[in-house]
Structures are given as structure tokens and as C-alpha cells.
Amino acid sequence: MRVIAQRHGKDLIVHLSQEPDKDHLETVNGQSDQVWVDLTFADPRQARPQQRRLFFALLNDIATYYVVPPDFLKTMFYTQYEFYTAGKSISLSDTTKSSVSDANQLLDLVIDFMFEWHVPFKKGYELLPKDEAYYQYECCRHRVCAICGREHADIHHWDAVGTETRKLADHRQHRFMALCRTCHNEFHQIGSIEFAQKYHVQPVKLDKKTLIKLGVMTRKRMDEIDQRNLETGKKL
Secondary structure (H helix, E strand, O other), X not given: OOOOEEEEOOEEEEOOOOOOOHHHHHHHHOOOOOOOOOOOOOOOOEOOHHHHHHHHHHHHHHHHHHOOOHHHHHHHHHHHHHHHOOOOOOOOOOOOOOEHHHHHHHHHHHXXXXXXXXXXXXXXXXXXXXXXXXXXXXXXXXXXXXXXXXXXXXXXXXXOOOOOOOOOOOHHHOOEEEEOHHHHHHHHHHOHHHHHHHHOOOOEOOOHHHHHHOOOOOHHHHHHHHHHHHHHOXXX
């Protein structure tokens, strides 16, 4: 659901088209007067030509890998988008009414598919939004180098963490990037600032589930840190 919010200082006032289901709110929140919401600031501008070029370049990569018609893939991802958005249609034509945010959501579905099924990025690689957090997150999750696309990449600690303290650190507070050995070495040679400027990239924080899956932290270590913070009165 996308609605217009009115901003008053730090407050956002949202008017919904219909009243939320009270029983559902009480089931998921325990009450209906105060609820949790996920907030995303949408980009309502018309979908850009660059997004269309990236979409079809990625479709060509998938079509080449699986030997299927691009039109079939286009229909498949458009249908998948409609499913995830509860029936909302999308178009990337010159006269489209779809927004930049809509197109980004569609591209996320395609990029996720390619990572999940190990489809090589070829024509679409140079157009990939390497400065986007979602792309960086997927690279880490699938251990694909965010710079050159090589698989079996290292999960690089962007923020310096001493070797002795790495096992004791709370990595939920740190930023990461998936880098192959060659790109990893270059990072240390030229430094983080020049590296980020050269490749137009920014690191990302990883969620708990991903940190555990990648072996960066264990659930036990997270619980120990949380318990220590509770005892010392430090915010989690």
C-alpha cells in the first residue's frame, strides 16, 4: 500500500483509504491503538530509462543462460511483481505510470533470482546499481564479489576490527562488503575512501540471520552481548 504522508517536524501523519482490520491489529500487535509499521520513503518519479535498460539487459543474461525467450521472462517477472504487490501492475514503457520505486522493486526480484540460481551477470553487470544497499546485501548473502562478480568471495569487514577482538566484537554494528581476494587486496592497498570513490560502492550492515548463515557471528555470541548490554544498561 502506498499513501501520501504529511510531515510535521519529526511526525508523519498518514491517512489510509480504509480503516485497518482491528482484529488483525490486535492479533499481531497485542493492541489496536498503537501499532508497528515498516516505513519506506518512495520515489514517485516516473521509472527511468536506465532502469528499463538494466531490466532488459538482465533478462538477456537469464535468457542466454537458460535458453528461454526474453518475453517469457518478462511476463514471469511482471507476474511475480503483481503477486508480491497484491495485484499492482507495472510497466517500463516510455509512457509508464510506474515509479522509480516500483521499477526498483521489480529489479530486486530479477537480481535476487540471478543470485539465487547462480546466473552469470554479463551484459547487465556494468549497469548494476553497485551503490544500492540491496545489491551489496545480496552479494554478501551469496558470497559474490561486489566489484567483479567472482563467486566464493570473502566477507570483508569494511570497518577496521582488530584480529584479537574480532571474535568478541558485535558485528551487528559493523559494515561489510563481499570482495574476492584480488579486490580485497586492492582495498587494503588504496584504502576505503579511494576504493569507494573508484568503484562507486558503499558497504552495508547485515541482519542477524545473514551474519549467522555466513559464520560471522553465532546466536550464542549475540545473546551474550545482549545480556551484557542489559546488565550494564547499554542500548542494544
